[in-house]
Amino acid sequence: MAASASDIRSALSIPSQSQNPAQTPVQSKKLQAQSSRKPDGISRELYSLIGPSAPSLAAQLAKPKLKQKPNLGSRSVVKWEWRSFTNGARKDKLQLGHWTKAATDVNTDYPFAKYGVQSTPYIYTDEEYTQYLQDSEWTKEETDFLFNVVREFDTRWYVIYDRYDFQGGPARSMEDLKDRYYSACRKLIRNRPWSGDEASKSSLLASFHFDKEREITRKKYVTSLENRTPDQVAEEEALYIEVKRLEQSERKFKKDREDLLRVLSGVESGLPDVLEDESPFNNLPTIDTKKKRKGLSSGFLPTDVDSPTSASNVIALDPPIVRKPRDPKSIAYDAQHCIIRTDLPPNVQATKAAHHPAFMRSFKLPYPKAALAPRINQIFAELGINNTRLVMPTRDNCARLEGLMESISALVESKKVLDKLEYDIQVAKKRLGMRNSEDREGGSGGGKGKGVGIGSAMDVDEGDVDADADADAEEESVRDGRAQSIVSTKSARSRRPTRRSMSISSVDTNATASARASNKRKFRN
Amino acid sequence: MVNYGGDEVSALVVDIGSSSVRVGYAGDDTPKAVIPSSYGYFNNPPGGDVSMENGNSGEPKSAYSQIFIGQNGPSTWRAGMEIGNPLQDGLIHDFDSARSLVEHALGDVMRVNASEHPILVTEPPWNTPANRERMAEIMFEEMKAPAFYIANTGVLNAFAAGKGSALVIDIGQSMASVTPVVDGFVLRKGLATSSIPRLVHSHAHHFLSNPTQTRHAIDLYPHQLIANRLPVDPGAPPRFTLREDRLAGVTQSWKAWYEAREVDEWIQSVGGVLEQGWNDQVAASRPPRQYEFPTGYNNYFGHDRFAVCEQYFFQKPHFVQSNATAPKTIPSLILEAFRTCDPELRQVLMGNVVLTGGSSLLNGFSERLASELSRSFSHVKIHAPGNPTERRYGGWLGGSILASLGTFHQLWISREEWQEHGTAIVGQRCK
Numbered sequence: 002m003a004a005s006a007s008d009i010r011s012a013l014s015i016p017s018q019s020q021n022p023a024q025t026p027v028q029s030k031k032l033q034a035q036s037s038r039k040p041d042g043i044s045r046e047l048y049s050l051i052g053p054s055a056p057s058l059a060a061q062l063a064k065p066k067l068k069q070k071p072n073l074g075s076r077s078v079v080k081w082e083w084r085s086f087t088n089g090a091r092k093d094k095l096q097l098g099h100w101t102k103a104a105t106d107v108n109t110d111y112p113f114a115k116y117g118v119q120s121t122p123y124i125y126t127d128e129e130y131t132q133y134l135q136d137s138e139w140t141k142e143e144t145d146f147l148f149n150v151v152r153e154f155d156t157r158w159y160v161i162y163d164r165y166d167f168q169g170g171p172a173r174s175m176e177d178l179k180d181r182y183y184s185a186c187r188k189l190i191r192n193r194p195w196s197g198d199e200a201s202k203s204s205l206l207a208s209f210h211f212d213k214e215r216e217i218t219r220k221k222y223v224t225s226l227e228n229r230t231p232d233q234v235a236e237e238e239a240l241y242i243e244v245k246r247l248e249q250s251e252r253k254f255k256k257d258r259e260d261l262l263r264v265l266s267g268v269e270s271g272l273p274d275v276l277e278d279e280s281p282f283n284n285l286p287t288i289d290t291k292k293k294r295k296g297l298s299s300g301f302l303p304t305d306v307d308s309p310t311s312a313s314n315v316i317a318l319d320p321p322i323v324r325k326p327r328d329p330k331s332i333a334y335d336a337q338h339c340i341i342r343t344d345l346p347p348n349v350q351a352t353k354a355a356h357h358p359a360f361m362r363s364f365k366l367p368y369p370k371a372a373l374a375p376r377i378n379q380i381f382a383e384l385g386i387n388n389t390r391l392v393m394p395t396r397d398n399c400a401r402l403e404g405l406m407e408s409i410s411a412l413v414e415s416k417k418v419l420d421k422l423e424y425d426i427q428v429a430k431k432r433l434g435m436r437n438s439e440d441r442e443g444g445s446g447g448g449k450g451k452g453v454g455i456g457s458a459m460d461v462d463e464g465d466v467d468a469d470a471d472a473d474a475e476e477e478s479v480r481d482g483r484a485q486s487i488v489s490t491k492s493a494r495s496r497r498p499t500r501r502s503m504s505i506s507s508v509d510t511n512a513t514a515s516a517r518a519s520n521k522r523k524f525r526n
Numbered sequence: 527m528v529n530y531g532g533d534e535v536s537a538l539v540v541d542i543g544s545s546s547v548r549v550g551y552a553g554d555d556t557p558k559a560v561i562p563s564s565y566g567y568f569n570n571p572p573g574g575d576v577s578m579e580n581g582n583s584g585e586p587k588s589a590y591s592q593i594f595i596g597q598n599g600p601s602t603w604r605a606g607m608e609i610g611n612p613l614q615d616g617l618i619h620d621f622d623s624a625r626s627l628v629e630h631a632l633g634d635v636m637r638v639n640a641s642e643h644p645i646l647v648t649e650p651p652w653n654t655p656a657n658r659e660r661m662a663e664i665m666f667e668e669m670k671a672p673a674f675y676i677a678n679t680g681v682l683n684a685f686a687a688g689k690g691s692a693l694v695i696d697i698g699q700s701m702a703s704v705t706p707v708v709d710g711f712v713l714r715k716g717l718a719t720s721s722i723p724r725l726v727h728s729h730a731h732h733f734l735s736n737p738t739q740t741r742h743a744i745d746l747y748p749h750q751l752i753a754n755r756l757p758v759d760p761g762a763p764p765r766f767t768l769r770e771d772r773l774a775g776v777t778q779s780w781k782a783w784y785e786a787r788e789v790d791e792w793i794q795s796v797g798g799v800l801e802q803g804w805n806d807q808v809a810a811s812r813p814p815r816q817y818e819f820p821t822g823y824n825n826y827f828g829h830d831r832f833a834v835c836e837q838y839f840f841q842k843p844h845f846v847q848s849n850a851t852a853p854k855t856i857p858s859l860i861l862e863a864f865r866t867c868d869p870e871l872r873q874v875l876m877g878n879v880v881l882t883g884g885s886s887l888l889n890g891f892s893e894r895l896a897s898e899l900s901r902s903f904s905h906v907k908i909h910a911p912g913n914p915t916e917r918r919y920g921g922w923l924g925g926s927i928l929a930s931l932g933t934f935h936q937l938w939i940s941r942e943e944w945q946e947h948g949t950a951i952v953g954q955r956c957k
Contacts, residue, residue, distance in 0.1 A: 113531075
C-alpha cells in the first residue's frame with residue numbers, strides 16, 4: 002500500500018515524504034488512516050490507486066441497493082371473530098354464524114339482506130274482480146291460482162308454465178297464462194285511481210302489453226325454423242354465402258371502376274381524385290393552381306389556359322369557358338414547335354371527366370380486334386413491323402400504322418368471307434356433281450383426292466380454286482410464305498409447307514398484300 | 527366478503543348418490559368425506575345372543591343387528607355379511623340406513639356435530655315430496671340440525687358449471703337423466719330419466735361372465751377371496767387358488783356386490799365410446815386395452831370395449847322391440863326433454879349443455895355427445911368439466927357453491943320454521 006501511495010505521489014508530483022524520515026511514521030499512519038476511510042462504492046484496490054482525490058463519480062458508484070423489502074410486520078394483525086348474526090331478510094330468528102372482522106360494528110344489518118328483493122305483485126279484491134276481471138274462460142279460483150303462481154315464481158313464465166297445474170281446469174298454453182295475467186293487470190291499472198301523471202301510467206300499461214296472436218305466430222315461426230331439414234339449412238347457408246359473395250364482388254367492381262376512373266382522368270392529369278368531385282369548393286383552388294403551374298411550366302401561352310382563377314375565388318363555381326379564336330400568330334407558333342392541339346368537341350362541357358390528360362401518342366396506337374388479333378399480329382410479324390411499339394411514333398407514322406392495321410383487318414375479314422363463299426361453292430358443286438354422271442365426277446375427284454387425303458379434315462377451299470391460283474402463280478412464289486401463314490392462322494389445321502393452291506387465292510388479297518409490301522418498304526426507309 | 531357474494535356459515539353439504547355419499551363443508555371445492563353408499567350388515571347375528579342384545583339395546587330403530595359402513599364396510603369380507611344400498615333408482619327407499627350413512631360420514635369421517643351446522647341435502651330431480659319431507663324430518667328431528675335445505679341435483683350441477691339455465695345431462699351409476707334448468711328451476715315437464723347405466727352394466731357383466739369364441743368365461747372373484755395367484759400370459763387361463771375358508775361365508779348379495787364392482791372397474795378402465803358414431807372398422811382399428819382381473823386373468827379388449835358402451839347411444843332395433851321397457855338411450859332422452867320444452871328455450875338450452883356424472887367419464891363420451899347433438903341441432907355448446915372430481919361430484923360442488931352464498935342464507939328452513947309449519951314448509955321453500 003505504501004508503494005502504491007508513493008506511486009500516486011510521484012504521479013501527482015507531490016514531494017516524497019520518505020525524504021523526511023522523522024515524520025514518516027506519523028505521516029504514513031495518517032495516510033493509512035485516510036486511505037482506510039474510503040467512500041462506499043469504490044473497490045479497495047481502486048481507492049488505493051487513485052487515493053483520496055476520488056472523482057465526483059464516487060457518489061454515483063454507491064453500492065446498488067436491493068429492492069426494499071415489503072414491510073409486512075408493522076401492520077397490525079386484523080382480528081377476526083366468529084359471530085352469530087340474524088338475516089334481516091328472514092322472518093324468523095335463525096342464528097347463523099360466520100367469521101367477521103372484529104372491528105366491524107356488531108349491530109350492522111346483514112349485508113346480503115338487501116338482495117332479497119320481492120317483486121310487488123298485483124292483488125285484486127273480490128269487488129274488483131267482479132267489476133273488471135270477469136272472463137268467460139277463467140274462473141275466479143283459477144285466476145287466483147294463476148296470480149299466486151306468478152308471484153311465487155316472480156313472472157318466470159317458463160317455470161310458471163311448467164308448474165301450473167290447476168286442478169279441474171282446462172289445459173293452458175303459456176300464451177293463455179300470459180294473456181290472462183297481463184290483461185288482468187292492464188285492467189286493474191286502467192281502472193284504479195292513478196296518483197302519478199298520464200305518461201307514467203301509459204308507460205306502465207305498455208310494459209304490461211301482450212299480444213297473444215302475435216306471440217303464437219312468432220312461436221310458430223321459431224318452430225318452423227327449427228324443423229328445417231339439414232338440406233334446407235345447408236341451402237340457406239349456401240344462398241347466404243352466395244349473397245355475401247355477390248355483394249363483395251359488387252363492391253370490388255365498384256372500387257375497380259373508381260380506381261380506373263381516377264387513373265384515366267385523375268392522377269395522370271394532376272387532378273385530385275375523381276371521388277372528391279362532389280365537393281367542388283374544396284377542389285377548385287387546388288385544381289386551378291395546378292393547372293396554372295402546369296400551363297406555365299410546359300410553356301403554354303397564358304392565353305391558352307382557361308381563364309385563370311385567383312386563389313381567393315374559392316367559392317366560385319367553374320368559370321364559363323371562353324374560347325378565344327386562335328390568332329394566326331399562335332398557329333404559326335404551333336406549326337413551328339410541332340404543337341398539335343386537340344380541342345374538345347364544342348358540345349362537351351369542359352369538365353374534368355371530359356378532360357383529356359396529356360398522353361404519349363404511342364400509348365394510343367390502335368389495337369387489332371380481339372377476334373382477329375392473332376392473325377393480324379402474324380401478318381405484322383411477317384411484314385417485320387412491330388405493331389405494338391413504333392420506334393418513332395410521330396403523328397404521321399401513327400396514322401399510317403392505323404391505316405395499315407385497318408387494311409390488314411379488312412384483308413383478313415375479306416379472306417374469311419371468301420373462304421366461306423368458296424366453301425359454299427364447293428358444297429354446291431358437290432351437290433351438282435352428285436347429280437351428274439359418275440364418270441365426269443371421277444376425273445376431278447382423283448385430282449382432288451390428294452389434297453383431301455393429306456389434310457383429312459381440311460376444308461374444300463384449296464383444290465377448286467386452282468384456276469385462280471395458277472393465274473397469279475408468279476406473285477405467289479414471292480409471297481408464298483406469308484400467304485400461307487394467313488391460311489394457317491385462319492384455323493388450327495395441319496400445316497402444309499408448300500401447297501401452292503392453298504395460298505392466297507384471290508386477286509383482291511394479293512393486291513392488298515402488295516400494298517402492304519410497299520407500305521412496309523416505306524416504313525423501313 | 528361482499529365482493530364475491532360469498533359468506534360462509536360453515537354449512538354442511540350432503541349429497542347421497544347410488545355409488546357414494548359425499549359430505550363436506552360448503553365453500554370447499556371437494557367433499558371432505560366420500561363413502562360408498564353400499565353397506566354391509568348382518569341379518570341374523572352370527573355370534574348368538576350377545577350381539578343380538580347389543581343390536582337391540584344400541585340401535586332400536588335399525589333392523590340390522592350390525593351395520594358396516596364406510597371404506598371398511600362392504601369391501602371387507604365377513605362371514606355371512608349381506609350388502610345393502612339405501613337407494614333405488616336414485617331415490618332413497620331405506621331412510622334408516624341412509625341416516626346411518628350420513629351419520630357415519632359426519633360423525634366418524636368429518637367428526638362434526640350435525641346440530642351445530644346448517645345442512646344442505648341434495649335430491650334427484652325426480653324425487654317425491656314425501657321423500658324430501660322425510661329427509662327434512664330426519665335432519666331436524668334426529669340429527670338436530672339448526673337449518674336445512676334440500677336442493678335439486680339438476681340445478682346444483684348447473685350452478686357448478688356457473689350457469690343459471692342449462693340442459694343438465696347427468697349420468698350416474700344407476701340412473702341417467704336429462705334435466706332442463708331455467709333460472710335455477712327445474713322444468714319438471716321436460717325431465718327425462720332412464721336406467722341406461724344399469725343396462726350397460728348388465729351387458730358388460732353378461733359379456734365378461736360368458737365365454738366367447740376366443741376365450742372362456744371370466745371369473746369375477748374379488749381379491750378378498752383369492753389366496754394367491756400366478757402371472758399368466760394374456761388370454762391364458764388364470765392360475766389362482768381361492769380362499770376356500772371364506773367361500774362358504776359369501777352371501778348372495780355380497781357376491782352380487784363384488785361382481786358388480788369388478789364389472790364397474792372393467793368398464794371404467796377399458797370402456798370407451800367412438801366419437802363419431804358406431805363404425806366397425808373404426809372400432810377394430812382402435813388399439814386394444816389390456817385389463818387384468820383379480821384372478822390374474824388378463825387380456826386385450828378391443829372391439830368389445832366399445833360395443834358394450836355403445837348401448838348408451840344406440841340400441842339394436844330388435845332389442846328395443848322385444849323389450850318394451852328397455853331404458854332409453856341418451857339421445858332419445860334429450861329428444862324427449864326437448865319435445866316438452868318451449869321452442870324458444872331450445873336454443874338457450876342447446877348453448878348450455880352440462881355433462882356430469884361419473885359414468886360420463888367414459889373415454890370419448892363428451893365428444894360423442896357433441897357429434898350426436900350437432901347432427902340435429904346447430905350451435906351446441908357442451909360444458910363437460912375435464913377434472914374427474916368435478917364431473918363426479920358436480921351436484922355436491924353446486925351445493926357447496928350455493929350454501930356458501932350470502933344471499934342464500936335467507937332460504938334456509940330454520941328449526942323454528944319447521945316447528946311452526948311442519949312438513950309443508952319444505953315444499954314451499956324448496957321449489
